[in-house]
Amino acid sequence: MKHSHDHRGTHDGxxxxxxxxxxxxxxxxxxRGGIEGVLIDTDxxxxxxxxxxxxxxxxxxFAGLQVGQVLVVEGTEEGPSPKGDAxxxxxxxxxxxSVDGESPGHAAGEDERIEGTVVRLNYARHGEANGVVLDTGDFVHTRPDGFARLGLKVGDRVRAEGRAQALATGKGCVVDAERVNGRPVREAKAS
Structure with missing residues (x-):
């Protein structure tokens, strides 16, 4: 079976x-209803x-992709399955x-700066506010102590910096904020 792909292996194989x-x-x-893979059409x-x-x-x-978008996906070839031929x-x-020739965006652990207006608060599993959701769809995670320190409310303009990754919805990202509007989210530790 011929595929349009490039090999990127190690020198020792x-x-x-x-x-x-x-x-x-x-x-x-x-x-069980989860997502376990993706199918692409290669020529x-x-x-x-x-x-x-x-x-x-x-x-x-892959959650936010549309049918027909051009992807470059990297993987290792699976061997034969004991359950039968694929x-x-x-x-x-x-x-x-890549997606349509561009980086797919918010890779896990990538530094990011996002800006937007607070449209709602987000709450931790125990019910305490732990961040805000912006009009861009992005979630700024501050942890409860950071949220209390920053005093954010609906309607505030926010510029957040920190590590980012895509949200499970496929739209927007979550930023584990280190700074919000130029202020550190966590208290500096005394030395």
Whole structure:
């Protein structure tokens, strides 16, 4: 089966990572309703990428995509399955390298600066406010102590800086804020 892909392996041959370009077809669901992979069309041939079990970060990278968008997906080729022959080539997902020729955006752990207006508060599992959601759809995570220190409210303009990753919805990101409007979110520790 011929695929349009580039090989990016190690020199000692221990890891063969392939970059496969194709058009997004659809997500693949697990029997329990989770997302366990994605199918792309590579020059008329279906190519499947499977995620590690319970890898919500991988699934979120694909959640906002539209059918037909051009993707470059990297993965390692899966070996034969003891359950039978695959209908197409299957790769173990490594990363989404590009969408329509551009970086897919908020990669996990990437430094980011976002700006927007607070439209609602977000609450931790125990019910205490731990950040704000902006009109851009982004979530600024401040932790409860940071939220109390900053005194943010609906309607405030916010500029947040910190580590970012995509939200599970596929739209917007979560920023683990280090600074909001130029102010540190956490108290400086006394030395």
């Amino acid at each position: 221990t890891l063969d990572v392939w970059a496969v370009e194709g058009r997004f077809q659809h997500l693949l669901y697990s029997p 008329g041939v279906s190519t499947q990428f499977v995620f590690e079990r319970h890898d919500e970060g991988a699934a979120s990278a 209908a197409h080539t299957v790769y173990r997902f490594e990363r989404l390298a």
